[in-house]
Every structure is written in C-alpha cells, then in structure tokens.
Amino acid sequence: MLSRVASSLYWLSRYVERSDGILRMIKINYASSQDTIQEFTWNPVLRLYSGGDEEDISRIKTDSRSVIEYLLFNRNNPNSILNIITLARENARSVQEHIAKDLWQCLNDYYHTVKDPKLLWYVQKDDPLTALDILVKQVMLYYGTADSTMERGEIRSFMSIGKYLERSIQSIDILDTKFNSISSDPDLLTDTSYWKHLLLSLGGYELYLKSYREGFTADNILELVMLNRDFPRSAIYSVNNIQRYFVRLKSDKNIQHYNNLSFNIGRLTSTVTYNSVNSMKSEGLHNYLLKIRNELYGIAYLLDEYYFAKS
16 A cells, blocks of 8 residues: 555544544533633643644633534644644545445535534534534544445554544543643542543443442542543553554565564553552652653654655
8 A cells, every 4th residue: 555545544543532532522622611701711722732822812711602613613723623634534535435425425424514604603603512513523424434435454553543543633632631620739639520521421320330430539530531441432442443453464575564663552552551559649640641652652753754655
C-alpha cells in the first residue's frame, strides 16, 4: 500500500473518532450547564478541544451557546467539528477507491449535515441538544457502515489503529483534566454529579453502575477508564486493539521498522496492563498519565516516520 493511502486512511479514522469524543463531551457538559444553579464554566472542555485565540475563549467560557457554536462551527478553531470533518472528508476523497462506496457516502452526508444552516439555528435560537443529537447519529451511522462494509485487511488495520490511538489519547486527556481539577477543589472528590458527567462523556456510566456497587469513587473510576478490558473506551482496551491491528501489518519488506514500532507498542501495553490504581497514584497520577500520553504520541510519530513517509 502507498504511504499516502495509508496516511489518509489513518487520519480519516482519527478525525472521525475525535469528532465523536468532542460531541459526547459537549452534549454532557451542556446538560450539566442547564442543571447547575451556579455559573457554569466550559474551561476544561475548551482547554481540551480548542486551538483558537485565548481572548476569544476567555470571552465565551461561561456562555454555553457561544461555546457550542465555537466548538462545532468556528473555522478559526482547528478542532471544531466543521474543520475536523472537512479534513476527514478530504482524506476520504483521496482514497475513495480503497473504501466502500457506502462509507464515502456516509462521511459525505456527515460533512453536509455539519454545514446545514439549520444546525446553527438550533444552537443559537432553539435547542442545541437537537443539533448535537443529529451529529452524534451521523457518527454512529459512520461506525456502523464501516463495520459492515469494510474489508478486513491492511485498509481496516490502518483505520483501526488511527481510531484506537485517538480514542486512548482522548480518554487519557479527559482523566488528566478531571483529576487535575480535584487538586484545586478537593470537594469534587465527593461530588456525585462530577463523576457522573465524566462517565457519561466517555460512555461508561451504565457499565460503571453494573460493575461497582459502592457509589462513585475516584479509584473505581480510574480503574474503569484505565484498566477495564470490557470498556470500549478504556486505555487498556484501546492499547490492546492498537497492538492487535498492528500485528496484521507485519511484512518481510519492512521488518526492521515493524520490530522497532512493535517494541514501542509492546512497552506501552505492558505499562498499562501491569499496573494498578495504587501504583498509578504512588507514581503520581498526572505523571503516569503524561507518560502514557507521551508513549501514544511516540507511536504516532513512528507510524508517520515508518509508514506514512512523514506525510
């Protein structure tokens, strides 16, 4: 496979997965902003998902509708849904002959849905949740179409590696942001709604209730998001899938590069697998999460160097 093709498939998948994470986070935080009687700040979300002007961010951080409009449609924000899906569509267009026609059509529909003026009207004048639900359904349609139409080969492997790499980075970033907030506000440790919103933003709320009977605790949430093999957005689930799909790329033509990257993926898998909540905390949770994030970015860099010709 050409490095250009592999790169486009990988980034197409990363962008769609990123849009899914952003939409989930916006939806849960908007619901939270409507429930609270105090002034609600979008600072944590904006720190995660914005790359725009600090002055603009500071100006809108307590205005829910303005924040949603910024995160969905602002062209000056590199991580707005509009910009992300535009990039995903451009990557898909360049590899149309390598992906199923239905998948291309699905992503094209997603792109045109984001650009529909009616969505902006929902955000500005009506109910933003309506716009968010429409976009979330587009992502779900994309994943369902990809799962049922794409061949299980190199193409699928590069797309899956991109998906799970992006997913693991998001889960680590969300955990780090949420637990850092506790250091400045210890009362959050016993705030049920705080942990509930974290779990909802990752789609882990129902699984948590089934897995733990003693209510919401920081240790249990950390265990679920980092170490639960049955949770599709846990770090260990994502890392195991990165390793699973990378093994399928093994070839005699690039065995040295494969072995180098395989070593890094194996090291990351071991770091996550052979750990516990207590060992993470004794190392310092922020330092541990930073180490995992750096390992993930290191794998992304080596993929770019070895397989995508630094595209």
